[in-house]
Amino acid sequence: MVTVLDYGAGNVRSVVNAIRSLGRDVRFVERPEDIVQAERLVFPGVGAFGEMMRVLRHRGYVDPLLAYLRSGRPFLGICLGLQALFEGSEEAPGEDGLGFFPGIVRRFRVDRAVPHMGWNGIRARKPSSLLHGLKGDEKLYFVHSYYVDSGDPSVVLTVTDYGVEFVSAVEKGQVAAVQFHPEKSGPAGLKILENFLGGQAAPVLPPVAASQTELARRIIACLDVRANDQGDLVVTKGDQYDVREEGRVRNLGKPVELARRYYEEGADEITFLNITGFRDFPLKDMPMLEVLRRTSEEVFVPLTIGGGIRDYTDKDGTRYDALQVASQYFRSGADKVSIGSDAVAVVEEVLKRGGPTGRSAIETISxxxxxxxxxxxxxxxxxxxxxPDAVPHRVIETAFPGPNGERFCWYQCTVKGGREGRDVDAVTLARVCQQLGAGEILLNCIDRDGTNQGFDLELIHAVREAVTIPVIASSGAGCAQHFLDVFTKTRAEAALAAGIFHRRKVGIGEVKAFLKGKVPVRWPLT
Ligand code: 1PR
Known part of the structure; x- marks a missing residue:
């Protein structure tokens, strides 16, 4: 029996699903005594350090946790569950951590995107049973803006490089904790979890060069989901956002089945976009929550869900806020939520009033x-x-002149699945959203969507250079070379595609095999 400490933030379901997939039963901590009585405790954390410590204190968990850690029983902390073990964090000055290990949690101050998000390697500093069965070149999934600066080198199990060498795992006796998410790290992550559950021999991993812990460029499969004309939830795909062919919604498969296929083929993440979410309230659209629940039982890489994340008032006047919608998604297995139309409305409001409201979906959820x-x-x-001065927007000079020979263009944001253009440009939108607390940009392009002509590199370059958070390039992929182009000609951290994967034109494994040796990718896939 494994006890999971769920303090209410983020995607605990994935950890539970991963443990269950390894044949173990799970129960949750509901009272402080459950910690005292646990035989094997897992503490997954996502969210913010200060909020986590406040909740732990409020529920009376701090002393039982410290007693458990000192008791010599097995403990695995994940992400914030690692950071909690240290004395404090720059994320929440004045808020004490558990202080089980000496050291402090620091913010990344590096010349690359923060959060550190994606697949990166680990370099072992000592043998550990947790690493049993690994070869040493595996990549694991990280997502964090703060890292542990340990005051005790003897507890450091692995380190990873991201502009700075940071502690990616610690271990002392039966207490282990990792910065990466084993439950989201595919087969390698499941192996580490299995080792924690099973008690294996401690291997000495071969030495790994610092360059091998370089962050991989991510390949993301995107599933646009909506009900078809018969009312079944299907994966569809548009050409420049038009998903109908001969009047009918294109049906390219079933969401859960396709997600599983992409996981098995080596996708680094899966994104679901509920493309009619702007008009149908998602909490009424239970099939989408069910899709997430079922997918997260079988797919152990990060899952993003978008569509309809905004405040909403029911016919009978009941008000739901975006945070409630997002919470439902996280509880159902999502790791990230993606906000489209509402982000445009929020940015329009911020620009109009000259500052944030503090109440937007982006601010409250982050x-x-x-x-x-x-x-x-x-x-x-x-x-x-x-x-360049024809419009009050961020204009770029383009190498692809317009129909009348225009050498300049701007990128107009749209809402409601491209149906309505707004008076905001994509570069400004990305920058303001970052200021409001967004952690990543998924950058589609209506002109390229479904065309297979390659990504709009000018757009991606302009947006990526305007922000410090990761950017996912999307729309237009038609062959493996297009992925290489986007990774070598822009600083995009990830590339997303839909049509070529759905139609089996090019497989995810094929894309990765092509990129391998040219740009860092997660490889091997299993
Ligand atoms: O506005 O917060 O409710 O979110 C709605 C979400 O649904 C947005 O993220 C929006 O991008 C998406 N969406 C709405 N309508 C469509 C449509 O296609 N009619 N999908 C749509 C657009 C494009 C990508 C596509 C890439 C790659 N998404 O999902 O997967 O362009 O395609 P390709 O590789 O085949 O070229 P809200």
Whole structure:
């Protein structure tokens, strides 16, 4: 029996699903005594350090946790569950950590995107049974803006490099904790969890060069989901956002089945977009929550869900806020939520009033679940203009002139699945959303969507250079070379595609095999 400490933030379901997939029963901590009585305790954490410590204190968990840690029984902390073991964090000055290990949690101050998000390697500092069965070159999934600076080198189990060498796992006796998410790290992560559950021999891993812990560029499979004309939930795919063919919604498969296929083929993440979420309230759209629940039972890489994340008032006047919608998604197995139309409305409001309200979906969700859990999905369309000062927007000079020879363009944000253009450009939108607390940008492009002509590199370059959070390039992938182009000609951290994967034009494994040796990717896949 494994006891899981769920203090109410983020995706605990994935950890539970991963443990169950390894044949173990799980029960949750509901009272302080449950910690005292646990035989094997897992503490997964996502969200913010200060909020986590306040909740632990409020529920009376701090002393039982410290007693458990000192008792010599097995403990595994994950992500914030690692950071909690130290004395404090720059994320929440004045808020004490558990102080079980000496050291402090620091913010990344590096010349690359923060959060550190994606697949990276580990370098073992000592033998450990946790690493049994690994070869040493595996990549694991990280998502964090703060890292542990340990005051005791003897407890450091592994380190990882991201502009700075940081502690990616610690171990002392039966107490272990990892910065990465084993439950989201595919087969390698499941192996580590299995080792924790099983008590294996401690291997000495071969030495790994610092360059091998370089962050991998992510390949993401995207599933646009909606009900078809018969009312069944299907994966569909548009051409420049038009998902109908001969009047009917295209049906390219079943969401859970396709997600599982992409996981097995080596996708680094799966994104579901409920593309009619802007008009149907998602909490009424239970099938989508069910899709997430079922997917998270079988797919052990990060899951993002978008569509309809906004405040909503029911016909009978009941009000739901975006945070409630997002919480349902996290509880159902999502690691991140993606906000589209509402982000445009929020940015319009911020620009109009000259500052944030503090109440927007981006702000409220990132405050509780952390910025890494908030993705902004932008649906821009290219608008040509004759000169850079023709519009009060961020204009770029383009190598692909417009129909009348225009050498300049801007990227207009749209809402409601591209149906409505707004007076905000994609670069400004990304920048303001980052200031509000967003952790990642999913950058679509209506002109390229479904065309297989390659990503709009000019758009991606302009947005990526304007923000310090990771950018996912999307729309237009038609072959493996397009992924190489986007990773070598822009600083995008990830590339997402839909059509070529759904239609088996190119497989995810094929893309990765092509990229291997040219840019860092997660490889091997299993
Ligand atoms: O506005 O918060 O409710 O979110 C709605 C979400 O649904 C947004 O993220 C929006 O991008 C998405 N969406 C709405 N309508 C469509 C549509 O296609 N009619 N999908 C749609 C657009 C594009 C990508 C696509 C890539 C790659 N999403 O999902 O997967 O362009 O395609 P490709 O590789 O085949 O070129 P809200």
């Amino acid at each position: 405050r509780v679940y952390g910025s890494q859990a908030v993705v902004i999905s932008i649906d821009p369309r290219r608008v040509y203009v004759p000169s």
